[in-house]
Amino acid sequence: SFAIIAISLRMIIGLVSLSTLISTVKLKVIPTILTLYIASAEAMFITCYFGNEEPYEGIAKHFSKHSKNRVCLIRNFLCYAALSALAVVLSGVRYITIIILLTPIVIGFLVSYDANKRLGFVNGDVLGFSYELVNTSTLLLATTLASAGRLI
Numbered sequence: 001s002f003a004i005i006a007i008s009l010r011m012i013i014g015l016v017s018l019s020t021l022i023s024t025v026k027l028k029v030i031p032t033i034l035t036l037y038i039a040s041a042e043a044m045f046i047t048c049y050f051g052n053e054e055p056y057e058g059i060a061k062h063f064s065k066h067s068k069n070r071v072c073l074i075r076n077f078l079c080y081a082a083l084s085a086l087a088v089v090l091s092g093v094r095y096i097t098i099i100i101l102l103t104p105i106v107i108g109f110l111v112s113y114d115a116n117k118r119l120g121f122v123n124g125d126v127l128g129f130s131y132e133l134v135n136t137s138t139l140l141l142a143t144t145l146a147s148a149g150r151l152i
Contacts, residue, residue, distance in 0.1 A: 010136055017143040024146040031091035032100070036138045038083050039104045043134040044127045045076055046108025051115055051122025060124045096145050100138045107134050 021029045048067035054060055066072050084101045091097055108130055115126040 010132060013136055013140060017139045020143045021139075021146050028091060029142075029146070031087045032097060032142055035084070035087040035091070035097055035100050036135060036142065038080070038087070039100050039138055040131045040135040042076075042080050043104035043108040043111075043130045046105055047112045047115070047122055047127055047130040049073065049112075050109050051112035051126065052120060054121040054123045058123050060122055060127050063127070064122055096142055100142065103138050103141075104134045107137070 018033070021033065044063070045067055048060065048064045051064060053064040067076075080101075084097070087101075088097045111126060111130045111133065112122055115122045119126070
């Protein structure tokens with residue numbers, strides 16, 4: 001079915017992209033790879049923040065409730081900004097890291113908007129989709145730029 005095809009493609013894209021990144025730019029890519037995973041987790045937070053809480057006791061309900069708390073929002077922003085600045089400094093790669101760091105904001109908002117329109121709320125499956133979409137798209141973007149010699 002489509003789910004099996006999608007998972008297979010995601011695994012192939014992930015493995016080939018990581019292999020290409022590591023062989024192309026060696027150790028400079030480690031902060032960029034860490035940034036990809038930080039951005040993916042941030043996409044889930046953004047999706048929760050803009051999404052409606054699910055009407056039943058699922059795991060996303062608690063995340064959605066806490067993401068709307070102003071203190072949690074400020075803490076998340078400060079942690080994300082600090083980790084982002086560290087990644088930019090360590091990698092020495094400015095523009096790709098900045099693009100990667102902006103991607104979860106855009107995709108998180110779009111995914112939550114779509115989930116709110118289709119389902120009326122954000123659940124755990126939507127959060128997982130948001131994570132995987134940001135992870136795959138930023139990994140593919142970084143690999144494309146590295147292969148073109150634009151990452152360094």
